[in-house]
Amino acid sequence: MKSQSVIIVGGASGLGLVTAKLMVSHGAQKIGLIDRNEQMLFTAAETLRSLGVEVATAVADISRAETAHRGFDEVAAKLGRIHALVNSAAIYPRKSILDITDDEWDLENAINIKGTYHMMVAAVRHMRQFVSPPEVAGRIVNVTSVDAFKAHPQNAHYAATKAAVVSLTKSFAQECAKDQILVNSVAPAGFATDRAKELGFLPELAKASALGRAAEPAEMAEWIVMMASSRNTYATGENVVISGGYIYV
Template sequence: MGRFDGRVAVITGAARGIGFGTATRFAEEGASVAIVDLDETAAAEAAARLPLVEGAKAIGVGADVADGASVDAAIERVVTELGGIHILVNNAGITRDNLLFKMTEEDWDLVMGVHLKGAFLMTKAAQKHFVEQKYGKVVNISSTSALGNRGQANYSAAKMGIQGFTRTLGIELGPFGINVNAVAPGFIATEMTDATAARLKMDVDEFRRLNAEANPVKRVGGPEDIAAAVTFLSSDEASYITGQTLFVDGGISLGV
């Protein structure tokens, strides 16, 4: 018996990186999984690679999380094809890093649209089903950048906004059997952080080494570290936890 037998989990931005690692963990523990991504082909290919248990299914769904009609259609497709929805992980995200005086209005709007508006629209669409069945789990992906990070005024503001969004929904949705929490990753070795190294004209291994040295546990994280936290908060073991943000960052947020 897996923790998520009979459950349907929806993970946005899950064609790769943290999202795919999280989708993999849900599949290993018995869930049927919907991978939602802007690129439907990539989403379908990722879904086909999931290690499903007997009786579970996986689909890839193309959707723009910053567009209400696209989100509504995606959730309805999940419910129709997988038979319901029990867990939502708002993971989709982009970066458009720059110092404030160089940051464009488009850079700001794109990041806010995917992270904050995307979480808002996906959760609003899912909660209709959660409220009706008196059961639901929402996990929003924040970041240690929420605490402030040079060159990321848009991303930092969006990720701190996710934490306020999470606390408010914990209050609003708790009476309906819905738990809402957030996970704030530190440095995680993914294609996104590798791209940051490339932008900084740094060797990927050296970039990872420097980030490992900056935290107390002296290693960088992997998608599996975030997946472990997300699946715990999505499980019934965490039914008395809501409105919280769990930092999974090797201790970097301790400031030591």
């Protein structure tokens, strides 16, 4: 990540912030954060600045094209060329398949699918300005989930959106190959976030994992950093499942 500029959507907390910190430790010099929570965004930016990097932020509703693109462009105007985009923003509700309302479907689709799509479009429009074959013009990494491949109770709408993002990743990879933009996704199993601990499924996941434990966020972030970094020069359209042997795809 040396001398790279990266935008992380959903970077104010959770895996997004962990990934930002890890990128800084790998040499990233400019970090852009886009999130809907202004206070958490401010706190995350201050944390990263204390590590000695330049940080730009934007509060944005990524479910709408105009606001999502405005947020990306606002950050890019401050940081200059963006080498990588990480889409880490998502909502994770829990509800029986018989009880999901239209409004809940719409919200899940708006953030997890449309939001990811809008940010990818903004990134491609920016990155294609820097096409200089055979050099890579940019990299996009979407955070998906093993839930796209393995059913679990009470999260059908979440799982469906993550399966859609896997498909979007492949479509963008194919269309953007001519512009030397690499598009991939990383699909974690559940890992030890505060939200996962609150929901209480980590012990069950640990038992089902071949390694006998849930992952730490930093272990998932390593794979995101790898796919977003200059070490990735050839992989595109791939979905990397990181599950500790919980699922084999």
